[in-house]
Amino acid sequence: MPVDAVWNITVQWLAGDFACRLLMFLKLQAMYSCAFVTVVISLDRQYAILDPLAINKARKRNRVMLTVAWGMSVALSVPQIFLFHNVTIIHPEDFTQCTTRGSFITHWHETAYNMFTFSCLFLLPLIIMITCYTRIFCEISKRLNKDNLPSNEVHLRRSKKTS
Template identity: 45%
Template sequence: MITHLAVADLLVTFLMIPLEVGWRLTVQWLAGNLACKVFLFLRAFGLYLSSNVLVCVSLDRYFAILHPLKLNDARRRGKIMLIIAWICSLIYAVPQSFVFHVSSHPEYPKFHQCVTFGFFMNQAEEIAYNLFCVVAMYFVPLLVICCTYTKILCEISTKSRESREDTGRSEGGRTKTKRCTNSAAGGRLTLRRSDTSTIERARGKTLRMTITIVSVFILCWTPYVAMTLWYMFDRESAMRVDTWLQDALFIMAVGNSCANPLVYGSYVVNFRHECSRCLCLCSNTSEANLDVRLTCRSRGK
């Protein structure tokens, strides 16, 4: 999951961002009609894929925690979800190749631009298409992410509360609480104190992870989505907004791909351990090279 998310974020970082920078520098489109269709398709595809893989990650964690007995199917289920994410991203991004095309300015024929003018029959069709893009790229992923992580947090909170209650009853009625025993009231398994603390740590980590993931996604995408909706339904007033502010909102949306490695990597990879391991490898390599040089020098080589 994290690998596919990294691929999607790298597509945005090394394809979409340089494209936008070059387009801003040249002002007009200089790469031709075919490049217009291909690059605009890839630009949308990277954003769709990033959002869809985030949905896959949330669903994978949902099944792992709420349906732990189905872990044998986790790998197959993960592959199916990722395949669906890639296919859906391709389907969502394909219309970009038809919507965008190179057109010349009516008063300046030598000035070419990659635009959507002339494709839609009326403004209602353009609004419907843009609204579909916003829903598929932002609202649906946000809804799924919020629902899945909320269910995960509720499940962990429930288990934590049950484990505390069972531990309290077992300590009051029995002295041997170090091994798991059947509770007389509900037939549930009584967890050891170490298991209870583990669940508490998992609950705290899940709470922090949920707040961070949802907050970063909302913070990065909501301003740009709000600006897009404003432009769709009230174009005249939206065009009065300064261009630098619109560009800043767009950069925030794209910045979600730059934030994903930090957000998800911080909960998957132990950075302190990895940094220590890399430093140890570097130091071991330096010591080995030093030994080789000293050996060669002693031999007169």
């Protein structure tokens, strides 16, 4: 954030090529990790509701899911290191910017990359979370419907403990 703030104030990129590539990698990695960790939370809640007795598996499963989420965040952000670079324009005056200009062969390559990023960053997590919470809602509704017996039926609960 501080580097972004300075960039917004100066308008041009003054931190050099390495910082340009690193910042763009870290920015996208942060966005991916937020989205993917939110997906992991949704999956964990789904497992907790649908299979509440699998507590022993939960810790290991969560560790694996978090490792995969962070690994995918890093892997999907790596292209930023190769796409972003410093571009300097000399005429009418020196001006340097951190950009992807010249990194794609054609415009549709850039569009395809942006759509892929959008799909991985927004659509895929959204679909997974909608699926998880829909399954949770259906399971809770099913359990509530089981417990709502007609008023003329008496349903007694008792423990196995006898006195």
